[in-house]
Amino acid sequence: MIEACICTIGDEILIGQIVDTNSAYISKELNKMGIKVSSIISIGDNIQEIINTLADVTEKYPIVITTGGLGPTKDDITKNALLILSGSDEMYLDNEQLGVIKDICTKRGIELSDLNRDQALVPKSCSVLINRKGTAPGMFFKISSRNSLLFSLPGVPYEMEALMPKVSELIEKNIKTEQIIHKTIVTFGVAESMLATILNDWESSLPPQIKLAYLPNPAIGIRLRMSVYGGDKSNAIALINRYTNELYGLLGDIIYGESDDTLESTLFKSLINESKSLSVAESCTGGRISSILTSISGSSQIFKGGAVVYSNESKVAILGVNSKIIEDYGAVSKECAEEMAIKAREVFKTDYAISATGVAGPTGGTAEKPVGTIWIAVAGEGFVLSKKNVFTGDREINTIRFSSEALNFLRLVLKRS
Amino acid sequence: MIEACICTIGDEILIGQIVDTNSAYISKELNKMGIKVSSIISIGDNIQEIINTLADVTEKYPIVITTGGLGPTKDDITKNALLILSGSDEMYLDNEQLGVIKDICTKRGIELSDLNRDQALVPKSCSVLINRKGTAPGMFFKISSRNSLLFSLPGVPYEMEALMPKVSELIEKNIKTEQIIHKTIVTFGVAESMLATILNDWESSLPPQIKLAYLPNPAIGIRLRMSVYGGDKSNAIALINRYTNELYGLLGDIIYGESDDTLESTLFKSLINESKSLSVAESCTGGRISSILTSISGSSQIFKGGAVVYSNESKVAILGVNSKIIEDYGAVSKECAEEMAIKAREVFKTDYAISATGVAGPTGGTAEKPVGTIWIAVAGEGFVLSKKNVFTGDREINTIRFSSEALNFLRLVLKRS
Structure with a gap:
């Protein structure tokens, strides 16, 4: 080589x-x-x-x-x-x-x-x-x-x-060069050690020519890379394809893409395919979710806009969130996340809306809602779904994870609907 | 060493x-x-x-x-x-x-x-x-x-x-360690070669102990780093202080900070000092300006919210931009940028608002408004100011530069007001 x-x-x-x-x-x-x-x-x-x-x-x-x-x-x-x-x-x-x-x-x-x-x-x-x-x-x-x-x-x-x-x-x-065959599968939503546990038997069954690596990234998820160096090209490809198929069988929709796919590129493709539009209402992620979505050239075809509602007043003034919800449940709550998604969908007139409200840290946490808590919601025609996560990173890492969780939640909702 | x-x-x-x-x-x-x-x-x-x-x-x-x-x-x-x-x-x-x-x-x-x-x-x-x-x-x-x-x-x-x-x-x-004295001055708004031309004589006058480096970064600007390795510590500090003072004299408000200062940390400090609040209305930057501002812990003290108005409809629906302005001048125009800043300031009820509207690329450019064109505006009590820039980067670099230009424009407006 x-x-x-x-x-x-x-x-x-x-x-x-x-x-x-x-x-x-x-x-x-x-x-x-x-x-x-x-x-x-x-x-x-x-x-x-x-x-x-x-x-x-x-x-x-x-x-x-x-x-x-x-x-x-x-x-x-x-x-x-x-x-x-x-x-x-x-x-x-x-x-x-x-x-x-x-x-x-x-x-x-x-x-x-x-x-x-x-x-x-x-x-x-x-x-x-x-x-x-x-x-x-x-x-x-x-x-x-x-x-x-x-x-x-x-x-x-x-x-x-x-x-x-x-x-x-x-x-x-x-120079005459040799071949390297890589295949990368991208997953989201399962921690590295848990993924390794799920894949333990499968990994042991891999032939020695295949080298496997786990590449965790808070924004992208965990990439699993199989590599075969040298040898016969069509054999190497056949081998990698076989084990890729097995991976899909083992991991199901934990897998969202291959190679350089990201959550945003995957979402972009699904929404373009279905001619659906998207808006965002975000609080603790401070514009990051919108920014990720618009990093893709052509994103204006699906992304109509976002509201960065960093204060309680702006949640009410820009989105029309019912202030009683914030009073009764707090800004970081299932109820507020759902209301934000519903209202963003209305205000921006889009097919779907994602919302995120949480505590990025380092301050602002409570016993009930510690730093790292995020509520995310997805609203669509006739439904709103929400979920909570708690992460343990610092402000920057939490913001990255919050944003990716929100994108992944929409991906799963689209997939299952 | x-x-x-x-x-x-x-x-x-x-x-x-x-x-x-x-x-x-x-x-x-x-x-x-x-x-x-x-x-x-x-x-x-x-x-x-x-x-x-x-x-x-x-x-x-x-x-x-x-x-x-x-x-x-x-x-x-x-x-x-x-x-x-x-x-x-x-x-x-x-x-x-x-x-x-x-x-x-x-x-x-x-x-x-x-x-x-x-x-x-x-x-x-x-x-x-x-x-x-x-x-x-x-x-x-x-x-x-x-x-x-x-x-x-x-x-x-x-x-x-x-x-x-x-x-x-x-x-x-x-281990017993030795000293290195670094001093970094951070500038924004002047290209590397022009900065080098301005500093040519000064640079030639630097004593051999001082090593100077130019560190350009599209988000931060150009950092000028002076280093003295070893030698007597108080001499080294005195020498660096002397040439730092000369730099301030030569560059004036092109300099916005020292060491790890960024445009956002500098703005954050000024606005906190004056107890002023800020909002953002952004189009082509897609949430990046809000995201940069909220990357700072404590930013909720100054940043109230942002509108990512990626479509013309959302500019009207969310901010209340007069649709006639968009029809008459286009979304990428002095008029639209100024209207966006004025309206954001009203909607979010803040002391200042920044807006940015432009063409990040790779598509969407015209002869009159090529890819890389950005209009930015700052609105405050009783005034709105705007400026245009044209950059030559790709989508990612343009978005970074647009965002930093907007932050720098607000910095200069605050400084001169």
Whole structure:
């Protein structure tokens, strides 16, 4: 199996000022091509350290991808390190990238500075990967003395992502890759240890070629990933399909999707299929449920609007919640959640409405309604259903779980109706 | 300077299924103690690879922190690797952790399984770091043959975070650390290259001890970080203070905060100080602005509610926007943004209201109002102000920028009023 190494460059990673999301993206893309990422290394903005590390990893791995350190400012020195490493002795101005830089400056209404222009300077020994989303071009070097392909990509995630198809193309042109078959099943609503208990016998029956992993995520649920490396492709696929079918039999509607499916993408597909619309009334989730739903392009086809009713007054004023319900049962109650869903459905004139009201924390909990308590409800034509959960996370995690529980509740209601 | 290495363990990182946020958190915490993270390495769930890598890095670094691989399922094998590496020959059941595990199961209403119970098993050679947020305990080993401190923490971020104070305490007890002085200034509203042009002369005047870095983030703005490593502490502080003051002089109200300040935390502080309340009317940002504001604990003191008016009908029905404005000028217009802010302020009865209406993309753009166009408005007692921006990102980035622009606009309005 072809192995690769990712090097992320920048003091900001080592001092923890930014989270490296690029490695995950790049790993995923390489994986699709049957390339195994064996190592991810983060190093600082130090020219000697960059040169040493890249010299080392280009010896060990046939593919090395770096991100970061290509910005216009003085702390960005990856390009100089690459100039030295590649044995190049000079830079040239790439006119195509310069054109992009000029366009971006014009669009943003800023003047082209020397710093901007210098971003189009690249070592003579590289092939330029034109960056159309930003000012720093990507670079591709064949380090022939080491038989290694070295790619340098900008650190800004969406600029890097836009260059990855070109990187894949160049890798495929230069290296024969092997296969990896992954299959991921996405579940929601059952804790990891309970899922493992349910699957214990099944897991023991898995043949040694299949590697199984549990990947819990508070927003998505637990993803179960089966992987087969190498071997005969059609056998691997047949094997994975067989065990996937068994999983569906064991888990039923705990499973909501496959691969990159999320609760929101799954809901979006069901609602689009049935031409149904949706609205949201949320309190403790503070806009997160609406925000998740609208993260999907085209969501306006199903999502009509949401009310973030953070105070009791706004629940009454915006949604027309009966204030007596809040007085009698409190804002965090079955009755209030149901009323919020019913009223949201009326106000936004939608087929369904979801509501969520709870205590995200860290303050506001009581013995009866501790931090982590959430009431959610779904209203539809002629019905309203509700449920309560209690979680044990902090404010951020609780808000994520509350939102996903609400989306999952609607999913189950749609499925069973 | 004391150096440390972070090892994150799990195939899910190498195949890109999850983003490693733990390293950033841990780096930040170590940095505060004057420890430099020199390397972050991600490796897979392979027992031999874990043992080899940890044997290697505990030789090189006096402090090694691992995360991940401690879950209840069969793919989690870090504990076995540590058992072998530490030369321990057996495990014991830690009763305190078992108590926590039992409590969590009871709270979640699930039965204690063998898998749950086994999470309280730890190598005899370690000190247990009790995990009160989850079932997998952290572990601390003194690898005396190598003079290295090795910490193994759970991979779930908020469980790991809860254990870091204990890790810091143990490091301080065992190693004498050196100082790093960082100072971070947070700016918003000026692009990186333009900021670099403004600061060019100032940057050239910086003494060699000060290392400057630009850290752009679409939600936060650009953070400027000055660092001084080692040397005399009071000199370092005096030096950083002097150049910080110069920065304030050069950048004025482009600067909105320091350290971990965000637009929302800055706004929260100003509004709390003035006892003012806020509401939001948002269209293309889909709930994100409300969600950002409510991410702050205590936000109910200032934030009363938000309307996510994703359709034209909901703008009219929920906020009472005059439908003629939408007909005459379109939903993405100065007029509509201003009307949305005015109406939100009325409906939610708040001192201020922010509105945002635009085209996040990828579809919906026109020649006149291309993808990336946003109109934002702020309404207060007797006034409404608005502004337009055009960004060039994808849907996700545009939504982030739109939201931050809206928050920043309110910040500037508050500052100048």
